[in-house]
Amino acid sequence: MIQTVEMKNITKRFPGVLANDCVNLDVCAGEIHALLGENGAGKTTLMKILYGMYRATEGEIFINGARADLRSPADALAHGIGMIHQHFQLVPGFTVVENVALGLKSSRGPLTDLDVVSRRMRELAAQYGLNVEPNALVWQLAVGQQQRVEIIKALYRDASLLILDEPTAVLTPQEVTEFFDILRRLRDAGNALIFISHKLYEVMAISDRVTVLRDGRVVGQVNTRETNQQELARMMVGRDVITHWDKPTTTQGEVVLEIQNLGVPNDKGLNAVKKFSLKVRAGEILGIAGVSGNGQRELAEAIAGMRRVSSGTIRVSEKIVTNQSPAQIISSGVAFIPEERMAMGVVREFSVAENAILETHAHPPLAQRGVFNFAAINEHCTKLVREYDVRTPSLDTPVKSLSGGNIQKLILARELDRAPRVLVAAQPTRGVDIGATEYIHKKLLEQRANGTAILLISEDLEEVRALSDRIAVMYEGEIVGIVPSDTSVEELGLMMAGARRNL
Ligand SMILES: Nc1ncnc2c1ncn2[C@@H]1O[C@H](COP(=O)(O)OP(=O)(O)OP(=O)(O)O)[C@@H](O)[C@H]1O
Ligand SMILES: [Mg+2]
Numbered sequence: 001m002i003q004t005v006e007m008k009n010i011t012k013r014f015p016g017v018l019a020n021d022c023v024n025l026d027v028c029a030g031e032i033h034a035l036l037g038e039n040g041a042g043k044t045t046l047m048k049i050l051y052g053m054y055r056a057t058e059g060e061i062f063i064n065g066a067r068a069d070l071r072s073p074a075d076a077l078a079h080g081i082g083m084i085h086q087h088f089q090l091v092p093g094f095t096v097v098e099n100v101a102l103g104l105k106s107s108r109g110p111l112t113d114l115d116v117v118s119r120r121m122r123e124l125a126a127q128y129g130l131n132v133e134p135n136a137l138v139w140q141l142a143v144g145q146q147q148r149v150e151i152i153k154a155l156y157r158d159a160s161l162l163i164l165d166e167p168t169a170v171l172t173p174q175e176v177t178e179f180f181d182i183l184r185r186l187r188d189a190g191n192a193l194i195f196i197s198h199k200l201y202e203v204m205a206i207s208d209r210v211t212v213l214r215d216g217r218v219v220g221q222v223n224t225r226e227t228n229q230q231e232l233a234r235m236m237v238g239r240d241v242i243t244h245w246d247k248p249t250t251t252q253g254e255v256v257l258e259i260q261n262l263g264v265p266n267d268k269g270l271n272a273v274k275k276f277s278l279k280v281r282a283g284e285i286l287g288i289a290g291v292s293g294n295g296q297r298e299l300a301e302a303i304a305g306m307r308r309v310s311s312g313t314i315r316v317s318e319k320i321v322t323n324q325s326p327a328q329i330i331s332s333g334v335a336f337i338p339e340e341r342m343a344m345g346v347v348r349e350f351s352v353a354e355n356a357i358l359e360t361h362a363h364p365p366l367a368q369r370g371v372f373n374f375a376a377i378n379e380h381c382t383k384l385v386r387e388y389d390v391r392t393p394s395l396d397t398p399v400k401s402l403s404g405g406n407i408q409k410l411i412l413a414r415e416l417d418r419a420p421r422v423l424v425a426a427q428p429t430r431g432v433d434i435g436a437t438e439y440i441h442k443k444l445l446e447q448r449a450n451g452t453a454i455l456l457i458s459e460d461l462e463e464v465r466a467l468s469d470r471i472a473v474m475y476e477g478e479i480v481g482i483v484p485s486d487t488s489v490e491e492l493g494l495m496m497a498g499a500r501r502n503l
Pocket of ligand 1: 043405
């Protein structure tokens with residue numbers, strides 16, 4: 001069992017970036033240690049060093065007092081360190097138990113082994129509340145359950161320090177509550193946990209200690225009991241952060257987005273959106289609240305032309321855009337911030353500049369009669385990166401080496417800069433730090449003031465309530481009610497579970 005892990009004077013340099021600068025971090029058995037910091041502060045890098053994925057440029061790691069040389073994740077696991085990544089590394093076509101068994105050395109036949117694995121899995125499930133059906137296929141599981149499989153996999157390999165990099169970013173509010181129960185049980189059984197999150201209330205609720213990183217350096221370490229959200233925010237960002245917005249009243253214009261009787265199938269061919277009708281006016285933010293998986297994603301993708309509609313119509317201004325191509329829909333003035341930003345929002349191998357002009361590159365002033373104007377492109381991208389505070393060493397850096405939050409800021413910059421008529425924003429602040437969240441909220445309200453019709457899809461009820469003019473609650477592909485933005489969280493919660501309200 002791991003008693004203590006100490007990272008001493010860890011420095012990590014990437015070309016042009018000092019990701020970690022002489023960082024000291026210690027974690028002990030029986031504690032949940034939160035790691036906090038803005039996008040690009042160096043949290044994931046530090047954890048990848050601890051998990052043997054990166055080599056530190058300088059510095060040492062001590063486990064239970066002895067110096068450890070962690071050259072690979074296999075080394076780290078052998079020392080009892082496990083990491084649950086934000087993007088799971090499971091084989092979708094395998095069962096849960098096959099995934100857990102994958103890569104384990106087996107001396108006997110595979111069948112016997114799977115029985116053993118299955119039995120041990122049930123023990124772990126009972127001990128920590130990690131309930132998953134061993135024989136279920138991974139692709140059929142909800143995201144929250146896949147995460148449990150990852151945790152079981154690490155525990156099965158005797159990890160007693162678990163690194164959790166933004167685990168709650170993919171969970172619904174209800175799932176987070178259950179997840180925290182699991183974390184507490186793991187801690188109380190003597191495991192050590194490192195927990196990364198941008199949500200300060202989560203850090204306050206679950207952690208015992210907090211280490212704050214800024215620009216790769218440790219700027220503070222506190223006992224959770226002796227701090228509060230305000231202080232943590234100040235440590236992270238170096239100033240006070242506005243978490244509540246007073247929406248100015250705006251005059252709403254004509255209906256710009258009109259959806260009528262829409263039906264949209266999901267990947268399995270079942271109707272995820274059913275008989276869905278909605279109007280959004282210029283200068284209005286219409287919030288869509290709902291537990292994820294109730295058709296929000298399919299709705300957003302249908303509007304953006306990335307998913308075919310089986311019935312109904314989508315109208316943008318005077319034009320019917322149902323089942324048009326994404327390019328046609330973009331040219332009708334629709335901007336889209338997808339929920340699956342890593343997969344749908346960027347080309348990971350492309351540079352920051354290339355991604356920033358993905359959709360506008362063929363038009364003046366960036367190109368004239370098919371010829372790129374490199375000076376104009378450069379100027380445009382420099383402006384976007386500066387205005388939206390995208391932290392990148394250069395415009396030529398491949399997007400895949402940016403921190404998660406900075407990739408999101410880049411997409412936002414690109415989409416909002418087009419001054420769209422209709423903006424569909426799905427979970428726009430997920431995985432984004434508090435400073436950037438403040439900024440994104442400000443930008444959305446600016447777009448609203450400029451007359452954009454905004455569809456804001458978010459699971460963060462505080463966000464929806466703060467920004468929306470009206471809130472539509474979605475359940476099983478339908479709207480169960482449209483209510484004013486000051487509707488209480490409790491009331492919204494009931495509607496999200498399917499309780500109908502008068503339209
Ligand atoms: N493989 C890499 N190559 C080059 N630079 C990298 C690489 N990985 C990270 N960086 C840079 O190191 C810095 C720290 O990134 P890191 O991913 O650790 O931040 P983070 O704190 O996890 O941010 P976020 O909250 O956005 O996830 C960033 O400037 C990032 O661009
Ligand atoms: Mg990160």
